[in-house]
Amino acid sequence: MTTAVARRMRAAIPDPRTCEISLVETRVPTPGPGEVLVQVHAAAMNRADLLHQRGRYGQRAFADPQRPNIAGMEMAGRVVGVGPSVDELLVGDRVMAMCAGAYADYVAVPKEVLLPVPADTSWFEAAALPMGLLTEFEALVTLGGMNVGHRVLITGATSGVGLIGVQMAGALGAGAVLATSRSSESNPMLQNLGAHAVANSDGELKDLVGEAGVDIVVDHVGGRTVQACIPLLRRDSSIVSVGRLGGRTADIDLAALSSRRGRIIGTTWKSQGLPDLAETVAAIRERILPLVEARRITAVVGGSIRFDELPDGYRRLADQRRPGKIVVGFEH
The missing domain is CATH 3.40.50.720 (NAD(P)-binding Rossmann-like Domain)
Incomplete structure (x- = not known):
């Protein structure tokens, strides 16, 4: 089951020749077996993005080599579709995850890595939590x-x-x-x-x-x-x-x-597989999410940018001295 979704989307991809971040239009991914399709509302920037930009961060745990090399490693959004063998009741849920390809309007994510977004947590806060x-x-x-x-x-x-x-x-x-x-x-x-x-x-x-x-x-x-x-x-x-x-x-x-x-x-997450990641996510759901819901653990957002400002966001990230994460907002 999938709600109405566009066929094309915006995405940020590093140019393998220049290592510059390019904002492109590409196909919306189709969720495969065990995956959900998430409409991204916010994504947070991490220092590891700078390594990925230079081709030095292989995301073994959660990257599909058959899909475009879209940047971004954590996001928050709403489930708008599910792949084979995934419960359709997930559609509509607010979720957050550490995943490959977060700097795009939509991302296909293994259901095992999803975390629910607490009711009183904003999209920007949620995006800055998973990593x-x-x-x-x-x-x-x-x-x-x-x-x-x-x-x-x-x-x-x-x-x-x-x-x-x-x-x-x-x-x-x-x-x-x-x-x-x-x-x-x-x-x-x-x-x-x-x-x-x-x-x-x-x-x-x-x-x-x-x-x-x-x-x-x-x-x-x-x-x-x-x-x-x-x-x-x-x-x-x-x-x-x-x-x-x-x-x-x-x-x-x-x-x-x-x-x-x-x-x-x-x-490092870049050398771990999906089972390792899923095991940690399961433990987070049980032991840590209640602390997030109680506001004993909160995200610190150090700044925000629009999707079209992502190239400049990378420059800010490289020179960042202010505590907290830069969060990318998506308008839908």
């Missing part, structure tokens, strides 16, 4: 093994996903949530979101953590920050590497790591 919810839950809980009372450090906390991580750690019962940010101007906002304290340099971070140490580090920075976090670990603790904009390599003091029986765990 952060999935990334931070996997880092904190699945890989980091977070339990109530754990001391958690979120580095690069003003990134779009980092802001979700600060809130999620607190909502899941962390004994302390510590955060880092390059700018002290962001400290009040991070504290309002649940950070007990914020450090703006490696020296401040060492003093902030002190002898108490931390049980989990969710690192959104990479590079030398990884080594700076090793002396802060408690025994049997973990650093989960989810971002590497500060550097893809790091010099590690293996003796310091080993003396703490510490672990460094790396993860």
Whole structure:
């Protein structure tokens, strides 16, 4: 079943020769088995978009190589059609998802990755949630093994996903949530979101953590920050590497790591398959969505643009210093 849908749509596709973002017209996708067709109302921009723009982000978990290489990795919209084997009752539902091809009027999405949009959440807020919810839950809980009372450090906390991580750690019962940010101007906002304290340099971070140490580090920075976090670990603790904009390599003091029986765990969605993604989505539905519905975890929108402003949005994304995500609005 499909409601009335146009045959053509707008989409943003990177030019493989120039890496520039082109706004084109293309066919509306037909949902395949197990998929739904979503009319996109808003899509959020992520740093990974810059890698995809340059051909360096293969979205194995949710990309169909038979479809155009449309940019965008998370969106919110309304289900307007379903493919074979999918319940027609989904038509009309407000949904959000981390998916390939979000920068288009319509996107076909596996039903396993859909999350319902809470009743009091706007399209713009919803679009800025999926990537952060999935990334931070996997880092904190699945890989980091977070339990109530754990001391958690979120580095690069003003990134779009980092802001979700600060809130999620607190909502899941962390004994302390510590955060880092390059700018002290962001400290009040991070504290309002649940950070007990914020450090703006490696020296401040060492003093902030002190002898108490931390049980989990969710690192959104990479590079030398990884080594700076090793002396802060408690025994049997973990650093989960989810971002590497500060550097893809790091010099590690293996003796310091080993003396703490510490672990460094790396993860990225681009190398995971649909079953991995679907498993995390199912856990989010059960454990995290109630916290979103209760407004204990909210999206931080740092700015908004229209679809026709997307090329400029990429330039803004590359230079962004303001906390929160840039969200693309679609008019239908």
